[in-house]
Amino acid sequence: MGIKITGVGHYVPDFIVTNDDLAKIVDTSDDWITQRTGIKRRRIATGELAYQMGAKAAKEALKDAGQSIDDIDMILVSTITPDCFTPSIACLIGNELGTKTAVAMDLNAACSGYIYAMDIARNFLETGAYRNILIVSTEIISRVIDYSDRTTCVLFGDGAGATVVTRSNGIYSSSLGGNPSGAYKLFAKMKHHKNPWSLAQENYEMDKVNDFSYGHISMEGEEIFKFAALTLPKVVQSVLKQANLTLDELDLLVPHQANIRILQAANRRLKLPEEKLYVGIEDYGNISSACIPLGLWHLKKEGKLKNHDKICIAGFGAGLTYGAIVFEW
Ligand code: ACO
Numbered sequence: 066m067g068i069k070i071t072g073v074g075h076y077v078p079d080f081i082v083t084n085d086d087l088a089k090i091v092d093t094s095d096d097w098i099t100q101r102t103g104i105k106r107r108r109i110a111t112g113e114l115a116y117q118m119g120a121k122a123a124k125e126a127l128k129d130a131g132q133s134i135d136d137i138d139m140i141l142v143s144t145i146t147p148d149c150f151t152p153s154i155a156c157l158i159g160n161e162l163g164t165k166t167a168v169a170m171d172l173n174a175a176c177s178g179y180i181y182a183m184d185i186a187r188n189f190l191e192t193g194a195y196r197n198i199l200i201v202s203t204e205i206i207s208r209v210i211d212y213s214d215r216t217t218c219v220l221f222g223d224g225a226g227a228t229v230v231t232r233s234n235g236i237y238s239s240s241l242g243g244n245p246s247g248a249y250k251l252f253a254k255m256k257h258h259k260n261p262w263s264l265a266q267e268n269y270e271m272d273k274v275n276d277f278s279y280g281h282i283s284m285e286g287e288e289i290f291k292f293a294a295l296t297l298p299k300v301v302q303s304v305l306k307q308a309n310l311t312l313d314e315l316d317l318l319v320p321h322q323a324n325i326r327i328l329q330a331a332n333r334r335l336k337l338p339e340e341k342l343y344v345g346i347e348d349y350g351n352i353s354s355a356c357i358p359l360g361l362w363h364l365k366k367e368g369k370l371k372n373h374d375k376i377c378i379a380g381f382g383a384g385l386t387y388g389a390i391v392f393e394w
Contacts, residue, residue, distance in 0.1 A: 103325025
């Protein structure tokens with residue numbers, strides 16, 4: 066059983082932060098950021114919440130699919146920057162859209178989140194119990210960025226993407242993976258309230274994870290770079306093999322957008338022609354799990370997706386997590 070994306074939506078905040086804007090607050094430059102990452106600007110949320118951004122993207126996806134929220138049996142949200150501990154963002158989005166029946170839940174697989182969500186959705190669709198699933202990826206990464214740390218603050222942005230998926234007879238193949246031994250390579254410590262008993266403990270384990278401040282992403286940039294540049298081509302090759310497809314038969318690769326140099330390094334192995342590799346990092350930076358659905362929205366809007374095109378989406382991120390899916394448009 067395959068899946069069909071019947072609708073795509075997006076939302077990005079209006080506020081744009083350019084490389085020159087960042088150079089006013091940290092010791093960096095437009096040249097350095099452009100050359101080392103490919104990023105020129107990013108959208109930053111200045112008040113909106115992640116669920117509100119996700120709901121806007123979801124409404125657009127439903128409209129694009131010609132469906133209403135009543136057609137949706139499940140809302141699946143991927144995010145690493147939820148608005149609250151509970152309920153899930155999926156429930157907040159469901160409330161905003163007006164469903165009283167949809168199953169709603171969040172998942173956190175960092176930048177691989179949309180890939181994981183699509184494979185989970187496909188498995189739920191296969192049971193026959195669900196007809197249409199709304200997948201929303203919404204991220205306010207600026208929430209977990211230390212804007213005095215030039216090694217991370219230049220890389221990320223905020224935004225949301227959404228898709229409606231349903232069953233189809235098209236091809237479908239997935240290859241997901243993880244390597245939790247790299248769990249500390251990209252980390253944002255969550256601040257917890259201490260209870261009356263733990264207050265007395267001097268050795269609070271989370272304090273020892275690293276020296277970085279609570280609530281901010283810390284990252285072994287070079288290690289992540291190597292992991293991503295090696296994993297991306299491997300997982301793409303593996304999923305294509307599983308689908309019995311050659312690289313020549315693939316119409317488009319839509320990878321997670323972390324750094325243009327990661328995509329270039331991966332493509333030195335894959336050797337895909339330029340027009341088959343989606344690159345959208347320049348305007349948005351890294352928006353974690355929202356990069357891929359936002360990319361699909363751009364491609365559809367620009368008329369670059371044709372019926373039955375064979376598309377590979379591939380992600381990698383904190384965890385470490387990774388995965389790729391091949392499906393037909
Ligand atoms: N501006 C200017 N100089 C900088 C900046 C900056 N913004 N950031 C670092 N530098 C400096 C460093 O301090 C270093 O200076 P030094 O030589 O005096 O020590 C020099 O530039 C080179 O630093 P490197 O870390 O070697 O630079 P590199 O070319 O490796 O680029 C980068 C760093 C962009 C972080 C790269 O390693 C990278 O992209 N890694 C992957 C990060 C990533 O994608 N993370 C997320 C993926 S997973 C997910 O999406 C959640």
